[in-house]
Amino acid sequence: MLRLLRSEVYRLVRRWMPWVLLGITVLLAFLLYELVWLTTNAQLEALRSGSAPANPNAPPPEVQIRSIEGAIQTLRPAQLTRLGVGLVAGLGTIVVIVFSASHLGTEWVWGTLRTVLAAGAGRAQLLASKYLTLVGFALVYVVVGLAATTAASFLVSSQAGLDTSGYDIGVVASAGARTLFGFLPYMALAALIALWFRSAGGGIAAGLVINFTESLVTQLLVQFNKDFVSVANFGISRNVQAISRVADAPPAGANPSVLATLPDQTQAVVVLVLWTILFVALGFWRLRTRDITLS
Amino acid sequence: MTSSEVVLRTSGLVKRFGTLTAVDRLDLEVHRGEVVGLLGPNGAGKSTTIGMILGLVRPTAGTASVLGKDVVAHREEALAALGAMLEVTSFYPHLTGRQNLTALAMLRGGGALSRVDGLLKRLGLGDRGGSKFRTYSLGMRQRLGIASTLLSDPAVVILDEPGNGLDPAGQREIRELTRELASEGRGVLLASHLLHEVELVCDRVVVIQKGRIIAAGTIAEITRGGSSYQIVVSEPDRAAEILRGLDGVREVRRTDRGLEVVADADRGDQFNRALVAASLYASAIIPRQSSLEDVFLELTEEESPGAAPAS
Numbered sequence: 001m002l003r004l005l006r007s008e009v010y011r012l013v014r015r016w017m018p019w020v021l022l023g024i025t026v027l028l029a030f031l032l033y034e035l036v037w038l039t040t041n042a043q044l045e046a047l048r049s050g051s052a053p054a055n056p057n058a059p060p061p062e063v064q065i066r067s068i069e070g071a072i073q074t075l076r077p078a079q080l081t082r083l084g085v086g087l088v089a090g091l092g093t094i095v096v097i098v099f100s101a102s103h104l105g106t107e108w109v110w111g112t113l114r115t116v117l118a119a120g121a122g123r124a125q126l127l128a129s130k131y132l133t134l135v136g137f138a139l140v141y142v143v144v145g146l147a148a149t150t151a152a153s154f155l156v157s158s159q160a161g162l163d164t165s166g167y168d169i170g171v172v173a174s175a176g177a178r179t180l181f182g183f184l185p186y187m188a189l190a191a192l193i194a195l196w197f198r199s200a201g202g203g204i205a206a207g208l209v210i211n212f213t214e215s216l217v218t219q220l221l222v223q224f225n226k227d228f229v230s231v232a233n234f235g236i237s238r239n240v241q242a243i244s245r246v247a248d249a250p251p252a253g254a255n256p257s258v259l260a261t262l263p264d265q266t267q268a269v270v271v272l273v274l275w276t277i278l279f280v281a282l283g284f285w286r287l288r289t290r291d292i293t294l295s
Numbered sequence: 296m297t298s299s300e301v302v303l304r305t306s307g308l309v310k311r312f313g314t315l316t317a318v319d320r321l322d323l324e325v326h327r328g329e330v331v332g333l334l335g336p337n338g339a340g341k342s343t344t345i346g347m348i349l350g351l352v353r354p355t356a357g358t359a360s361v362l363g364k365d366v367v368a369h370r371e372e373a374l375a376a377l378g379a380m381l382e383v384t385s386f387y388p389h390l391t392g393r394q395n396l397t398a399l400a401m402l403r404g405g406g407a408l409s410r411v412d413g414l415l416k417r418l419g420l421g422d423r424g425g426s427k428f429r430t431y432s433l434g435m436r437q438r439l440g441i442a443s444t445l446l447s448d449p450a451v452v453i454l455d456e457p458g459n460g461l462d463p464a465g466q467r468e469i470r471e472l473t474r475e476l477a478s479e480g481r482g483v484l485l486a487s488h489l490l491h492e493v494e495l496v497c498d499r500v501v502v503i504q505k506g507r508i509i510a511a512g513t514i515a516e517i518t519r520g521g522s523s524y525q526i527v528v529s530e531p532d533r534a535a536e537i538l539r540g541l542d543g544v545r546e547v548r549r550t551d552r553g554l555e556v557v558a559d560a561d562r563g564d565q566f567n568r569a570l571v572a573a574s575l576y577a578s579a580i581i582p583r584q585s586s587l588e589d590v591f592l593e594l595t596e597e598e599s600p601g602a603a604p605a606s
Contacts, residue, residue: 110386
C-alpha cells in the first residue's frame with residue numbers, strides 16, 4: 001500500500017493539472033479581493049460625490065453607502081471566513097470535482113490502469129491510494145487557497161487603509177477543515193462517475209451537473225415549500241452549507257432565512273459521511289468486479 | 296536449458312462474456328527456460344487468456360498460477376514473479392521513459408528501482424530515457440514495455456506482440472532478447488502474429504482458436520503433420536483420383552506443373568508406389584516441409600477445430 005501511495009504521489013506531482021488548478025486558485029484569490037475593493041471603492045466614491053447614476057428604485061444613498069462600507073469590511077483579514085473561505089469553498093467544489101474525475105478517469109483514457117494492475121498492484125489498494133491522494137490534494141488546495149486569500153486580504157486591506165488586526169488563524173483553520181470535509185462527498189462522487197464510465201470528461205461533466213442541479217433543486221424545494229426542508233436536508237449541498245457555517249460569521253450574501261432551515265451540524269456530518277461512504281463503497285465494488293479489458 | 300519446473304500454468308481456464316465463450320478450458324504450461332508461443336487469429340482468446348493470467352480479467356472457471364501461486368488467491372506473490380508487456384503498451388504520457396519505469400519500480404519494490412537505468416540501456420533507450428513518453432515512436436514504446444516487464448527480475452515473462460511497430464533490425468533484437476530471457480532461466484510466453492518470429496524463437500507453440508487449443512507441441516511436431524508435395528506426372532487428373540484415396544492425404548490440388556498434395560510427412564514413396572501400380576509414372580515428387588505459417592493458416596481456416604491435430 002505504501003509503495004502504491006509513493007508511486008501515486010510521484011506521478012501526481014509531475015502532472016501539470018494540480019499545479020495549474022492551484023495556480024488558478026491563487027490568481028483568483030488576489031483577483032477577487034482586488035476586484036471587490038476596486039468596484040466597491042469606485043461605487044462608494046461615486047455615491048459620496050453624488051456622481052452615481054440616479055436609480056429611482058435604489059435605496060437612499062446613505063443606506064447604499066452603509067451597505068458598501070459593510071462589504072468593504074469583509075476584505076479585512078479578520079473577516080476572512082466571510083469572503084476568503086467562501087471563495088476557497090465555492091471554487092474548491094469545482095476544482096475537486098475536476099481533479100477527482102481526472103485523477104481516476106485518465107487511468108482509463110491512457111490505458112495505464114492495466115499497466116499498473118499488471119505490475120502487481122491490488123485493485124482495492126490502488127483505489128485506496130487514489131482516494132488518499134485525492135484527500136491529500138484537497139488538503140493542499142485548502143491550505144494554499146486560504147494562504148492566498150489571507151495574503152490577498154492583508155494586501156488589499158493595506159491598500160484600502162482597513163484595519164488589519166483581529167486575524168484569528170484558529171478560526172480560519174477551523175473553517176478550512178470544515179471546507180475540506182464538505183469536499184469529500186463531491187470528490188467521491190466525481191471519482192465514482194469517472195470510474196464507472198471509464199471517462200475523465202464524463203466524470204467532470206456529470207459531477208459538475210449533479211453539483212449545480214442538486215444545489216438548485218434543494219434551494220427551490222426549500223423556498224417553495226417548507227415541508228420539503230427535511231427531504232432537502234438529506235442532500236449534499238445543504239449539509240455542506242451547514243458544515244461550512246461558522247458561528248456569528250455567515251458567508252457574505254447568505255440568506256438568513258435559508259440558513260435558519262439548514263440541518264444542525266451533527267446531522268450534517270452524519271449525512272455527508274454516509275454519502276461519502278456510499279460513493280467510495282460503490283467505487284470499490286465496481287473496480288473489484290470489473291474486467292479490465294482494452295475496450 | 297529448459298527445465299521441468301513449471302513456472303506458469305493454466306488449468307481449465309474458462310472465460311465467458313455473456314453467451315460468448317472467449318476462452319474454453321485452456322490448459323497451458325510454461326517451463327523454466329523455454330519460450331512458448333501463443334498463436335491464434337484475431338479474437339481467438341489470446342489477450343483474454345493473458346488478461347486472466349495477470350488478474351485483469353476474472354476467470355469464469357479454472358485457475359492460473361505462477362510458480363504455483365494462484366493469481367486470484369495469491370495475486371501479490373504470483374505477480375511479483377511475473378512481468379508482462381501488454382499488446383497495447385500504455386504509460387503515463389506526461390512522464391519520461393525513465394520516470395515511467397521509476398513509477399512502476401516503486402510499485403514493484405525490492406531492487407526494481409536500481410534496475411531502471413540498466414534496463415533502459417539494455418533496451419536501447421539509454422539516451423532517450425529523459426524524453427516524454429508521448430514523444431516516443433511505436434518501436435520505442437514497445438521497448439519501454441519490454442523494459443517494464445523486467446523490473447522485478449521475474450521468473451515468467453509474458454510478451455504480447457512485442458514485435459509490433461519494430462523495424463526488421465528491432466524485431467531481430469527482440470528475438471535475441473527473448474532467447475536471452477529464456478537462457479537466463481525465465482519462462483517466456485510469447486503471443487505474436489509474426490509467425491516467422493515465433494518459428495525462430497519458440498521452443499513450443501500453442502495454437503488456439505475460439506478459445507480452445509487446436510494444436511500444441513514443438514515447431515517440428517506442429518509442422519510435421521503439414522507437409523506438401525509437388526508431383527509432376529502425366530495424366531494428372533487420374534493421378535489425383537488415386538492419391539485422394541490414400542491414407543494421410545488431406546488435399547490434392549491441380550497446379551500448372553502437375554499436382555500439389557497436402558499430406559502427412561514422409562509419404563513420397565507411398566505416392567510413388569500407388570502411381571506405379573496404376574501405370575502412372577511421376578517425373579518428380581518434391582516434398583516441401585510446411586512452414587509454421589502454412590500450418591497455422593491451415594489449422595485456423597478449418598471450420599471444425601475438433602478435426603485439427605490437437606495434442
